[in-house]
Amino acid sequence: MSSLPAPDVSAVPADTMRGRSDLRRLLILAIAALLLITIGPAVLPTYLINNLIRAFLYASVALTVDVLWGYTGILTFGQSAFFGIGAYAAGLIFTHAGFSPANAALALAAGIAVSALVAVLVGWLAFYHGASPLYASVVTLVLPIVVAQILYSGGNFTGSSSGLSGFDSFDVSLEAWFRIAGTYLVLLTAVAWLFVRSDAGRVLVAIRENEPRCEYLGLNVSRIKILLLTACAVIAAIAGYAFASVQMVVAPEYAGFVFGTELVIWVALGGRGTLIGPVVGTLLIDVSTAYLSGNLPFVWKLIVGLAFVVVIVALPQGLAPLVMRMFRGGPKLPAGETLSLQPASEEPLAVLAAAGRHAIAVAGVRKHFGSLQVLEGIDFQADHGELLSLVGPNGAGKTTLMRCIGDGAERSAGTIQVNDADIDRKPPYECVALGVGRKFQNANTFETLTVAESLRIARTRLRKPSLWARAASLELPDAALRVIQATGLDQKAAVQVRHLPHGQKQALELAMVLALEPSVLLLDEPTAGLTKAERTLIGQILVELTAQHRLCILLVEHDLDFVREISSRVIVLHQGRIVLDGTVAEVVESELVRTIYAGGPGMGAAQR
Amino acid sequence: MAQVFDVITTAAILYAVAAGLLIVFGVMKIINFAHGGFLTVGGYSALLVTQLGLNPWWSPAFAFAIGFLCGMIIERLVVRPLYARPLDAILATWGLGIILGQLITLAFGREVQFVRSPVSGAIDLLGASYSQYRLILVIAAVAVALALGLLLNGTRLGLQTRAVIMNESLARGLGINSGLVRLLTFSLGSALASLAGALITPLSSVDPNMGVPWLVNAFMLVLVSGVSQLSLGLACLVLGGAQVLVSTYANPVLGGLTIVVLAAVLLRLRPQGFARE
16 A cells, blocks of 8 residues: 555646736726726716716626626525615615715715625525525515515605605716726726636635535535625625715615616626626616617617527527637637645644544434435444445435435434534534535536636635635645546646546545545445546555544445455445444355345345 | 405415416426516406407406417427526526517507406495405406316326426326427416416506516415415415405505515425425
């Protein structure tokens, strides 16, 4: 085992050139946009200036819809509500308390505070552990309906259906507002661009691609979503505040559900998940609406509706990628991320492994689906340094048992301790914090992320990602590095996972789980789809992890030869009960096991 | 007594409006946001009957036919490519709703218009004087429920539909033409929406956006009901009843929010809603 080659840690040279040229392009674009915004008011007609101010503010909100929906996968109809809250904060205070610099500051603060509070509340409701994406959308649909109804019913205080108008506001010219709103939009777009490309921004895409995998990589997805929604709510509220200050009018429609869906339409037409698409889409559509709705009032809305349906059905990525492709003359290659892999210090692992008396202690665990009993009173303990294999025919409850150890909410009865800590009803990400790492039965990965990005997501729990930059190197524990190098994944760091063959996906998932530095490793058929040579190597790495790093590994495998070679102990499950718990030799010689495996002559031959 | 009638008739109206949405959601697992648009189509079908001077009793049948036809066309053109993308289907059907609304605006104008009611006035029932038409709506809703029950449980098509609801790939493997089942289901759902639109218009009026408020309530009711018509009936009775009570004893604005808020909270606490599992 010690004959394995030492990992070559500088496998891929760091290349930051691409990142730098990207950054330069962003800077040039942003400066050009700011220049245009500065000279704009001097050359544009007043009517257009007025419309563009509104469009800039709408586009800022559309940007938040894109971050939530395009990047994170949360289809939201509710951003209009936050826009409305910001607008009404200004409208109400300026109407009832009069305008003064102090009141203006107070209104802004109130708009931000109320929208943040509402966002946290909505997030708590919509993003609970296990919530479906549909439910989250439903809550964002209910929000603007409720806010608008409250505004309708506010009588003279909120101005009811006609809203508030004619209040005093900032003594600022239209031209200056144009520059303020334009600068807000440009800066926001630039910040959003940096954010979605940063290491933290990749986490959003990971959530969109595979939320359960994120939870099992120790990420508190609910918390991330709530934080993101809160930030987006504040951005929308500031835009709403500015809108009310410029237009000196607020109405319930600006907080309503129809405006919320319009934002989604603009984002979809521009191109979700592109940032620039939604911004351009909003500007074009909103300004054209101002001009065309006079001449072709209903036809224009009909055209927008038709375009929307056509884009959703035929061009789900919107128009931006289409335009970009025309300019570049071909599809863009996946962003080439190359980075150097470095071994991480593995002290936390040793500390965790030494702390517990038992790595896993399972007592009286039962699981039933309705009236179907899958596990009926499972009791066993496993120590650090053990490689414990679970075997048994299909339907014996092996995977179910794994699931119960990885997610506290799964089991119907009984207790499970990991490193002597009770897992209670803890969600997967808290079980990960206790030391559990789980590999699923089928390769469970992030299809549109690259290999390097996936591994970085797995390190997010231990290394806080940057909110604006991409790191050029990635620290991985020795075991993860070894798996990557043994399966040739280090040569494919910049390849998107969906282009990998099945065996490499399996290996990547294993490496991701090892990158968590777990002390208890749950492996559900980790070598399915791998070649014989790769399998032998993975087997060696697993044995080494238990022998040298004192990991406790719980392994489900159908390849009984593999089990016999590497296990230190075997548990045989049959119909939801443990029928045998002993050494490999004891299991191999057991008459009972032969009977269970349909009268086969022995374990070696019972391979399926 | 009048309040009991209010609860029952409100539940009946909600059921009639939501039944089509539930059928589509049950079979296709997509939320048809054009449902509001179809409701509007039904309302204007009734208006057309009035304008042509026909007997208003023709409105429901006429609306049903128009809705069925629109549904068939739309399923072929728009909904079919979206079965694998349920969130996109919500958006595309919402866009369809906009298109329907604009087409209606172009054809009939944007103003509020009125439809002739087949019956008017109140009758005395169980010691209370109550709107005759609202009571007729209860009968209509029960008829819709019975017809759907008969269709699903008593016909070959219904059997195939139930098979598709339970396990579509298996049903296809057994030679059921699931594409046809989907086409008929979507058309039936659209037809029911249109029928409901025609049924409710004599109570209020028609305008090109009349479907939107109904859509949201129907959508929430369907989400708490799962796929069963029975739990939809229960949900309509409970949430519709709550709406009537809140409107009467608190205020009508809160009443208008009752269904959406209660349904959202209910789903948070009990994700399966009124369904058994």
